[in-house]
Amino acid sequence: MSGTETPVLAVLRGDKHPPDMEPIEEAAVVRYTDADGLADALRGADALFVYDFLSSAVPAAWHAADRLRWLHIASAGVDPVMFPELRESDVVLTNSRGVFDDSIAEYVLGQILAFAKDLPRSLRLQAQRTWQHRESERVQGRSVLVVGTGPIGRSIARLLKAAGLRVSGAGRRERAGDPDFGTVYASDRLTEYLPEMDYVVAVAPLTEQTKGMFDARAFAAMRPQARFINVGRGELVVTADLVEALRTGAIAGAGLDVFDTEPLPPESPLWTMDNVLVSPHMSGDFIGWRNALVEVFADNFWRWRAGEPLRNVVDKKLGYVPSSG
Template sequence: MEQGPNVPGEPPRVVVLRGDVPPPAMAAAERLAHVVYVRESQLAGALPGCDALFVWDFWSDAPAAAWPREGGPRWVHIASAGVDRLLFPGLVEGNTIVTNSRGVFDEPIAEYVLGLVLAFAKDLHTTVRLQDERVWRHRETERITGARALVVGTGPIGRAVARRLTAAGLHVTGAGRTARDGDPDFGLVHPPERLPAALGDADYVVLAAPLTAATRNMIDAAALARMRPSARLINVGRGPLVAEDDLVEALRAGRIAGAALDVFVDEPLAPSSPLWTMPNVIVSPHMSGDVTGWRAELVRLFTDNLDRFVRGRELRNVVDKRLGYARPDTGAARTPYAGQRR
């Protein structure tokens, strides 16, 4: 890639890691910056001397392998809420600002979770299977009004889930890093040491936490043993929050009543996985937040942040690289660009 001169006032050079599906409607971003689209094999050659990296292919591990020892981008934006793939040592330890796409997926995921709760309570997945088999089998179903839900993860997605479930009549509490009472969305928020006890009170356990060292495999055999035999587990966070082998064993043994999984340790989920054929499991292909127009919304968020970057204004959704997510109280940082190339 031709680098061009680094002169004051030059538009920033932005590298986009595009993947198989390029980002749509990038014209507004291209008016603000010199934008270059690359694939994984081209990334290492494109990063030195660039000002910003837009990780559109948020599944890619290429940024870690391609990251330069010196002269890396000042700012990296990822087209996802999760940033676990970006938190490699070279990026965490450097001065590069990281922003995510927090806010794009909150309400769609909350709607999806409500749909899954209704599917379990009204046994809709069984109805569809019986219809495929042309079997007429009358059943009784459950109420959701008054059921208890524990939402693990009190960020924007978890809060949106809590509001939807509360509106539908469930009693919702949360689990997060810090204990709180009187929270506007959860009422009660349990700290990590209270999570085992809180699991035993819930009819639905919803995982919406970021993937960090503290949350990896947080739902393991011991946690599943704490849950009610009638409880359902819903994971819309990250696959490695759950020890999948332990979950399969718990489902087979009837230790919990069911699971709805939108994320997995390895994606796509292998055809050989027993989760595909378990009657009390709903499998979806990491799509809970992907509604019509979601790609364009991701580009709009990036373009707004690019405009802020060019003007030297505070960026939205700045990630605390040590914690692994964007906190509301540390969600902005002033960029050093302000029209000046280094």
Template sequence: MNAVTESGKPVLTVLTGDDAPPDMTAVEQDAEVRYTDAAGLADALRGADALFMYQFLSTALPSAWHAADRLQWLHIAAAGVDPVMFPELRASDVVLTNARGVFDDSIAEYVLGQVLAFAKDMPTSLRLQDARTWRHRETERIGGASAVVVGTGPIGRAIARLLRAVGLRVSGAGRRARDDDPDFGTVHTTDRLAECVADADYVVAVAPLTDQTKNMFDGDAFAAMKPSARFVNVGRGELVVTDDLVAALRSGTIAGAALDVFDTEPLPADHPLWTMENVLISPHMSGDVVGWRRELVGVFADNFRRWRAGQELRNVVDKQLGYVPSGS
């Protein structure tokens, strides 16, 4: 695949948010770059050969899609591609790539941090510190505890490896069952989710959002967990039926939840999750470490060079599955 205009340069549209992408100089030398916000996306797409969705949470593309009259390639600066999985894109010949690989280790570290926060009761220590209250308590070991990681892509694998390294017993849940996985050991199929989570101390959701995974964590899934289990969501908020999660936390069906993603973002100020002492909330930042924006641009810039040279692109998404297949 090679895109060249009469000027010898392809037209690249870049959808930005409040901040412009850093380190775009090399790309700007080899393309006619149109920076735009959501309001101007349709105009910027006319005659464009490629689209870089640096503002990866934007939902502006479906309504602007009618103007994509020459688009060959779309790159989204995220691991999850659900914001662009609308029918017209799926049915088109446009190649879709993502930022797979950027967030693996940082999200794994976040998950380990939340596991430790629960086991060592860090939130209570902080509340007691604020109140200047000295209250001795006993905490839990994580060595020997069990975790099920639901989602066996690169991020899930990084989580499994790190949790194993500190002594947890880890298994996975994905599309295909197997007993000899190098990172998970045993992988169950997600259609047997209730069985997978029944004995887990920690259930980690990192599956991509697809028609099959939407609302997979509902009242039945939480009821299948142990009352002492903690739920960690670093995948997508729409994996969870939020009202069912709130009910499970209130009733003691599960012991706690660490949530980085929500079905409505920002989480409304009056949402009951904010005031639950057994809930840890972060604002969709589990993978966002110092330098992450440059890494995102670096992945795009590498693919841009490949695209210009007609070479195979990295991280090509199967638009019917909604993610990059394993081994790609």
């Protein structure tokens, strides 16, 4: 946009005010709003910063976006704003790819170690003051399939390889010689490769092609000793099928950070299963993550003001930022 024009920026903040916004407030008219006021904030706005990235308020307020040219969401996943009107519009969509890569990779390694070293049971036995010697598993040499070969998947692959695991990937295109995954399998042939894996990590973006990809057929293809870890989107999984696979021993365990309904309902059987590790959508949330999200937005804001190319531009047909993966 023109560097002499003062832009109007709508910020969907939810119950948290984004930090470090003072420089942007000096360069733009900033309208902070919650979901109820979003439509009013969008009228005449040039840009929208969806800081409350879990909100589903944007589609309902979209009719008021009469001047919008750019929308930035403070997350890597863009499914909350991938509705038909946005897809078909000229509004540029950017995301916060890159902020959570390493912290999510550390989370995945932590989950694998927790399963292999039986740490949840150790905590339960400690609470009971029970001394029960057990043997634990090695992680070195274990096979891992990372389903999703974007930046987060690549960070996971690099860290797991450094810990001695054998890593491969599953993505849109099958190929060999990938620098991080070695072999990348085609996601649409997933069940052919699942039987070879000790751990399966779901980190794929949520699209029409990936929704429900981990269903009864997928879990039946996995070996009984395998563990499933989901740090992508809850909707990648058919939850009832996962519960049944865990209940019957079709798979050995699951580490779950995302769910199709959040918060996870109190009545969900996943809460009480001994072979399930539940965390509240926090795998990427390191200390300082909110500041890091605003840094990414601010970098793009100054680029946008200067008419420079934006980073992390989402292909609205694909539903994510294109990469080599």
